[in-house]
Amino acid sequence: MTLVVQKFGGTSVANLDRIRHVAGIVARHVKAGERVCVVVSAMAGHTNQLVEWVTGLDPVHYDRAEYDTVVASGEQVTIGLLAIALQKLGIPARSFLGWQAGIRTDAAHGKAGIVEIDPQPLLSCIEAGVVPVVAGFQGIGPDGRITTLGRGGSDTSAVAVAAALKADRCDIFTDVDGVYTADPRIVPRARKLARITYEEMLELASLGAKVLQTRSVALAMRYGVRLQVLSSFEDVPGTLVVDEDEIMESNVVSGVTFSRDEAKVSVLRVEDRPGVAAAIFGPLAEANINVDMIVQSVSRDGRHANITFTVSRADLPRAVEILERQRERIGFERVDADADVVKVSVVGVGMRSHAGVAHRMFRTLAERGINIQAISTSEIKISVLIAEEYCELAVRALHAAFGLDRTDG
Amino acid sequence: MTLVVQKFGGTSVANLDRIRHVAGIVARHVKAGERVCVVVSAMAGHTNQLVEWVTGLDPVHYDRAEYDTVVASGEQVTIGLLAIALQKLGIPARSFLGWQAGIRTDAAHGKAGIVEIDPQPLLSCIEAGVVPVVAGFQGIGPDGRITTLGRGGSDTSAVAVAAALKADRCDIFTDVDGVYTADPRIVPRARKLARITYEEMLELASLGAKVLQTRSVALAMRYGVRLQVLSSFEDVPGTLVVDEDEIMESNVVSGVTFSRDEAKVSVLRVEDRPGVAAAIFGPLAEANINVDMIVQSVSRDGRHANITFTVSRADLPRAVEILERQRERIGFERVDADADVVKVSVVGVGMRSHAGVAHRMFRTLAERGINIQAISTSEIKISVLIAEEYCELAVRALHAAFGLDRTDG
Numbered sequence: 001m002t003l004v005v006q007k008f009g010g011t012s013v014a015n016l017d018r019i020r021h022v023a024g025i026v027a028r029h030v031k032a033g034e035r036v037c038v039v040v041s042a043m044a045g046h047t048n049q050l051v052e053w054v055t056g057l058d059p060v061h062y063d064r065a066e067y068d069t070v071v072a073s074g075e076q077v078t079i080g081l082l083a084i085a086l087q088k089l090g091i092p093a094r095s096f097l098g099w100q101a102g103i104r105t106d107a108a109h110g111k112a113g114i115v116e117i118d119p120q121p122l123l124s125c126i127e128a129g130v131v132p133v134v135a136g137f138q139g140i141g142p143d144g145r146i147t148t149l150g151r152g153g154s155d156t157s158a159v160a161v162a163a164a165l166k167a168d169r170c171d172i173f174t175d176v177d178g179v180y181t182a183d184p185r186i187v188p189r190a191r192k193l194a195r196i197t198y199e200e201m202l203e204l205a206s207l208g209a210k211v212l213q214t215r216s217v218a219l220a221m222r223y224g225v226r227l228q229v230l231s232s233f234e235d236v237p238g239t240l241v242v243d244e245d246e247i248m249e250s251n252v253v254s255g256v257t258f259s260r261d262e263a264k265v266s267v268l269r270v271e272d273r274p275g276v277a278a279a280i281f282g283p284l285a286e287a288n289i290n291v292d293m294i295v296q297s298v299s300r301d302g303r304h305a306n307i308t309f310t311v312s313r314a315d316l317p318r319a320v321e322i323l324e325r326q327r328e329r330i331g332f333e334r335v336d337a338d339a340d341v342v343k344v345s346v347v348g349v350g351m352r353s354h355a356g357v358a359h360r361m362f363r364t365l366a367e368r369g370i371n372i373q374a375i376s377t378s379e380i381k382i383s384v385l386i387a388e389e390y391c392e393l394a395v396r397a398l399h400a401a402f403g404l405d406r407t408d409g
Numbered sequence: 410m411t412l413v414v415q416k417f418g419g420t421s422v423a424n425l426d427r428i429r430h431v432a433g434i435v436a437r438h439v440k441a442g443e444r445v446c447v448v449v450s451a452m453a454g455h456t457n458q459l460v461e462w463v464t465g466l467d468p469v470h471y472d473r474a475e476y477d478t479v480v481a482s483g484e485q486v487t488i489g490l491l492a493i494a495l496q497k498l499g500i501p502a503r504s505f506l507g508w509q510a511g512i513r514t515d516a517a518h519g520k521a522g523i524v525e526i527d528p529q530p531l532l533s534c535i536e537a538g539v540v541p542v543v544a545g546f547q548g549i550g551p552d553g554r555i556t557t558l559g560r561g562g563s564d565t566s567a568v569a570v571a572a573a574l575k576a577d578r579c580d581i582f583t584d585v586d587g588v589y590t591a592d593p594r595i596v597p598r599a600r601k602l603a604r605i606t607y608e609e610m611l612e613l614a615s616l617g618a619k620v621l622q623t624r625s626v627a628l629a630m631r632y633g634v635r636l637q638v639l640s641s642f643e644d645v646p647g648t649l650v651v652d653e654d655e656i657m658e659s660n661v662v663s664g665v666t667f668s669r670d671e672a673k674v675s676v677l678r679v680e681d682r683p684g685v686a687a688a689i690f691g692p693l694a695e696a697n698i699n700v701d702m703i704v705q706s707v708s709r710d711g712r713h714a715n716i717t718f719t720v721s722r723a724d725l726p727r728a729v730e731i732l733e734r735q736r737e738r739i740g741f742e743r744v745d746a747d748a749d750v751v752k753v754s755v756v757g758v759g760m761r762s763h764a765g766v767a768h769r770m771f772r773t774l775a776e777r778g779i780n781i782q783a784i785s786t787s788e789i790k791i792s793v794l795i796a797e798e799y800c801e802l803a804v805r806a807l808h809a810a811f812g813l814d815r816t817d818g
Contacts, residue, residue, distance in 0.1 A: 066489040
């Protein structure tokens with residue numbers, strides 16, 4: 001008998017009507033003969049309310065363990081309510097808090113990692129013909145206190161539970177009906193993908209697609225959990241995230257994505273001597289600022305270089321300030337900052353076996369007169385940094401150029 | 410060093426400002442050199458919201474265990490917030506959920522009884538100089554699921570924690586500043602009592618005074634926990650609930666109270682044969698209807714009796730219906746119902762050693778032309794049932810007659 005973990009996010013359980021609707025979805029699967037384990041988030045907005053109360057008392061230095069205790073109460077409400085809604089439909093169900101479900105985490109309150117899940121409590125429940133309704137986002141730390149996994153942690157809970165139960169599939173119900181070749185709001189001809197590989201999903205998630213959290217995809221990949229992204233509002237098939245060998249025929253590129261959360265920093269006329277890169281990036285790393293794309297160009301005199309890199313927009317002012325403070329030590333002429341940039345990426349495991357993807361990408365952009373300011377690549381993606389005003393144009397052009405446009409009207 | 414358990418109800422932690430205020434009270438005691446363990450309720454109104462969600466999904470047959478899981482989330486919020494507010498004032502504090510505080514209950518979800526409290530987690534915390542902030546109203550059942558103690562359960566939690574910790578005192582902070590000789594809204598000359606005995610408090614609580622739950626007073630009496638009722642809004646001494654031998658000089662009567670939640674049922678011309686009382690009260694007991702005062706009078710012919718008793722107003726229609734259905738079996742002429750009655754009581758341990766209390770009570774009422782419809786007594790209280798319209802008059806007259814009126818203007 002198939003065992004499926006079904007995860008419902010905050011918008012899917014935002015009020016009693018939606019909770020009843022979710023109970024209906026679960027009931028349908030149970031009546032179709034599947035064994036189901038449910039994982040839920042807090043009601044949409046509820047977690048924010050709880051966080052506001054905490055920061056209302058202490059905006060910065062609040063105790064992370066107390067934060068977790070307060071914030072974890074949100075899922076406690078929805079698991080009980082959904083269990084009752086299921087029982088009302090004649091489906092035996094019972095709620096499990098993180099600690100009751102044996103979800104053990106490390107002690108990193110507010111952003112804990114799952115260490116292990118004892119499958120026994122949930123398996124006993126399932127074997128007794130009862131649907132477990134598990135609180136996502138939370139677990140229990142080594143000191144017996146409640147922990148939370150950080151934002152988006154419910155996806156991670158669902159995947160971890162699916163792995164522990166050796167479930168056949170983990171269905172992530174959300175407010176979109178699957179993974180698209182591009183954001184349909186930008187590219188009207190975007191298509192929903194029936195299947196996508198973990199690697200591609202991982203790249204898309206880290207490149208700004210908000211469908212799934214990077215962390216949950218990485219976990220699914222590691223434990224071979226078959227993920228499905230689908231809508232809790234429409235009863236249509238979603239997108240299956242699977243191993244590469246489960247995808248018979250794939251496009252060279254599976255999707256085009258973009259992120260506006262980018263800012264460019266250029267350090268001009270740096271003295272070109274050994275250790276200068278360390279002098280620049282060391283202080284940024286210490287300040288917890290992530291640096292993404294890096295380009296270095298040597299000046300005509302051969303003794304100076306320009307170093308350009310990107311950071312997230314929120315980090316831009318701090319990054320510039322840190323560099324200015326180190327100007328003497330590093331030795332450079334000036335720092336330029338530019339927040340009007342966007343990173344556009346094409347992603348696809350097909351790239352591994354197809355040459356010419358980069359060439360096609362650069363040519364497509366050049367034909368539209370779009371200047372590339374930086375490039376970064378991995379085995380299955382190519383990202384370029386361009387001026388923000390060209391974002392939509394670039395995404396649409398690349399979507400067409402890689403044959404992703406829908407052709408059915 | 411004195412160890413005090415301080416309990417704050419829902420109105421005392423209704424919002425962030427009040428939580429900060431409560432933190433200030435606790436901090437003052439800690440800085441004065443007391444060791445403090447705090448017990449809190451959920452924010453006022455929050456529990457009702459949670460209950461509404463549960464009954465919105467299933468008005469009657471909802472799973473009591475799931476109800477407990479949902480409803481117990483309210484205290485989870487306030488313990489975390491109060492711990493943070495205390496830390497913000499420089500007072501080390503940490504929250505404890507019922508199960509973390511070792512509060513073990515029976516399995517009666519929704520109205521569980523505390524079976525035992527392992528004092529070790531809280532004692533270790535206190536010994537480390539940290540103020541424990543314990544979730545009232547909740548515990549953990551024998552099956553490892555969350556239980557709640559029923560309405561007013563936070564008082565019971567506080568007393569049980571005080572007993573387990575062998576605390577010197579249990580302070581119940583509420584929205585009134587103590588126990589009065591009568592309801593000050595009815596009797597403007599009512600006085601606040603500095604001390605009252607457990608027995609008296611118990612009678613007052615069960616007779617309708619809403620200051621403390623009967624259950625928590627009974628528990629305090631059993632374990633000799635010194636209780637204090639005081640206001641969280643005004644910094645004035647409250648009322649101490651103590652053993653009789655701690656009260657040097659007491660009035661014959663400590664208080665006058667009344668309950669409007671009464672209804673009178675008269676079963677007229679019952680055949681006076683053995684077993685007839687059982688025939689009447691058996692079916693009522695089976696229907697979970699509590700019967701309070703009972704009066705039986707024999708009719709002139711010596712072969713019939715009238716039996717009068719009181720039930721709570723909510724039970725009146727059911728009580729009448731049950732009797733009517735048994736008319737043949739019981740054998741009576743008719744049933745009269747009267748909801749316009751009130752029970753007025755005088756309470757005082759001094760009664761044990763003073764004769765004439767009943768006489769003074771009856772005479773006082775007779776002088777005002779108030780007819781007594783039923784009487785019930787215990788060792789330390791006398792209750793009479795009278796027509797509701799005389800309620801205020803009777804309470805004020807008795808308050809004056811027993812020398813309870815404030816004389817200071």
